[in-house]
Amino acid sequence: PRLSEILSLHDFEAVARRVMPEKAWAYYSSAADDEITHRENHAAFHRYVRVVKLDVRYCSKLHRPQLFLLRIWFRPRVLRDVTKVDWSTTILGHRSSMPVYITATALGKLGHPDGELNLTRAAARHGIIQMIPTLASCSFDEIVNAARPDQVLFFQLYVNKDRSITKRIVQHAEARGIKALFITVDAPQLGRREKDMRQRFEAEDPSEVSKAGQGNTDRSQGAARAISSFIDPGLSWADLDWFRSITKMPLVLKGVQCWEDALEAYDRGLDGVVLSNHGGRQLDFARSGIEVLVEVVAKFKEKRGVNFPIDTFQVFVDGGVRRATDVIKAIALGATAVGIGRPFLYAYSSYGAEGIDKALQILHDEFEMNMRLLGSRTIREIVPEMVDASNIHIH
Numbered sequence: 001p002r003l004s005e006i007l008s009l010h011d012f013e014a015v016a017r018r019v020m021p022e023k024a025w026a027y028y029s030s031a032a033d034d035e036i037t038h039r040e041n042h043a044a045f046h047r048y049v050r051v052v053k054l055d056v057r058y059c060s061k062l063h064r065p066q067l068f069l070l071r072i073w074f075r076p077r078v079l080r081d082v083t084k085v086d087w088s089t090t091i092l093g094h095r096s097s098m099p100v101y102i103t104a105t106a107l108g109k110l111g112h113p114d115g116e117l118n119l120t121r122a123a124a125r126h127g128i129i130q131m132i133p134t135l136a137s138c139s140f141d142e143i144v145n146a147a148r149p150d151q152v153l154f155f156q157l158y159v160n161k162d163r164s165i166t167k168r169i170v171q172h173a174e175a176r177g178i179k180a181l182f183i184t185v186d187a188p189q190l191g192r193r194e195k196d197m198r199q200r201f202e203a204e205d206p207s208e209v210s211k212a213g214q215g216n217t218d219r220s221q222g223a224a225r226a227i228s229s230f231i232d233p234g235l236s237w238a239d240l241d242w243f244r245s246i247t248k249m250p251l252v253l254k255g256v257q258c259w260e261d262a263l264e265a266y267d268r269g270l271d272g273v274v275l276s277n278h279g280g281r282q283l284d285f286a287r288s289g290i291e292v293l294v295e296v297v298a299k300f301k302e303k304r305g306v307n308f309p310i311d312t313f314q315v316f317v318d319g320g321v322r323r324a325t326d327v328i329k330a331i332a333l334g335a336t337a338v339g340i341g342r343p344f345l346y347a348y349s350s351y352g353a354e355g356i357d358k359a360l361q362i363l364h365d366e367f368e369m370n371m372r373l374l375g376s377r378t379i380r381e382i383v384p385e386m387v388d389a390s391n392i393h394i395h
């Protein structure tokens with residue numbers, strides 16, 4: 001289809017599936033094991049039914065399943081003069097034209113020869129922030145050089161077993177003006193993405209692996225496994241003080257999946273967490289970020305008296321975000337911003353730079369309309385009372 005026929009971020013996926021090379025489609029679209037979490041990420045923004053076993057203390061006869069319906073519906077306000085609406089915001093102290101950032105996704109050149117540079121340039125044109133991945137196809141410096149001088153960039157870090165390599169990468173990133181470090185903590189070992197593993201990774205094409213590939217490659221098991229053997233499964237909370245000692249950049253943990261770890265990060269003085277399951281590519285049956293957000297917000301209030309959003313510790317969500325309404329739900333529940341991954345890959349793989357422009361234009365249009373319909377003129381006016389996220393007990 002022509003770009004003018006693309007109406008939503010979902011449409012890019014349908015096109016990409018048809019036009020992308022098989023290997024690229026397999027790597028971008030794949031998720032772990034039976035891909036249950038991948039499906040859940042998207043479904044969690046919608047209505048769904050969840051089965052929970054009844055506690056035997058209250059139901060001695062049978063382990064009868066109990067059904068819960070998690071729903072997030074809007075409670076809009078009316079008659080508020082929404083002629084002007086403004087969905088720009090501040091992420092870790094930096095302006096963004098919308099509460100969305102481009103999250104880190106590896107191997108950008110599998111889908112298009114310009115790889116991550118498509119994202120860097122689009123981020124500049126649209127005033128949003130890109131998180132550069134450790135495993136970019138383009139080199140880190142190539143990406144930073146393609147950015148405008150004042151463009152805000154974040155960096156996603158996979159921690160090497162050889163900490164001197166990690167130290168060099170982090171300090172180089174800071175020296176080049178990177179504004180925050182997102183340390184990925186949900187990938188001590190790469191998940192089994194069978195769609196990807198069935199494709200042998202032939203790294204003869206040098207465009208596919210960046211200089212950031214930091215270890216031996218086993219090419220028999222897909223792209224992801226071929227490039228990730230350097231990642232240190234020994235990473236622990238005790239390492240975080242070391243990160244503080246080597247950089248002044250804000251530190252955010254990417255891939256936190258329960259309130260206990262979010263609170264630990266907060267208590268240790270980190271700058272934020274991304275509630276994420278890596279786009280369903282790591283632990284299958286991990287919960288969606290939006291569901292974890294509900295839990296984190298409740299527990300921070302209970303245990304520390306914190307009411308999100310706060311500036312000193314920002315909470316982000318990613319996974320399955322496809323509509324401005326998904327973003328608005330996360331904002332209402334306390335998130336500062338959300339990350340979007342695959343839709344941008346599908347957009348540029350199918351249509352090049354124009355594809356991402358279109359994707360971002362769609363999001364801007366959706367923000368304008370939905371904020372008007374919700375009665376919020378600014379991001380700050382998207383308040384918890386505007387969503388109903390109650391768990392409805394139906395059986």
Ligand code: FNR
Pocket residue numbers: 027028029041103104105106133134135156184254276277278279280281318319320321339340341342343
């Ligand atoms: C990822 N993601 C990811 N995360 C990370 O910390 N380091 C990485 O190298 C990658 N690489 C990567 C490649 C591809 C192809 C995908 C799809 C994802 C995870 C990513 O940052 C994010 O958590 C999810 O992509 C969000 O889900 P959606 O928006 O893709 O549904």
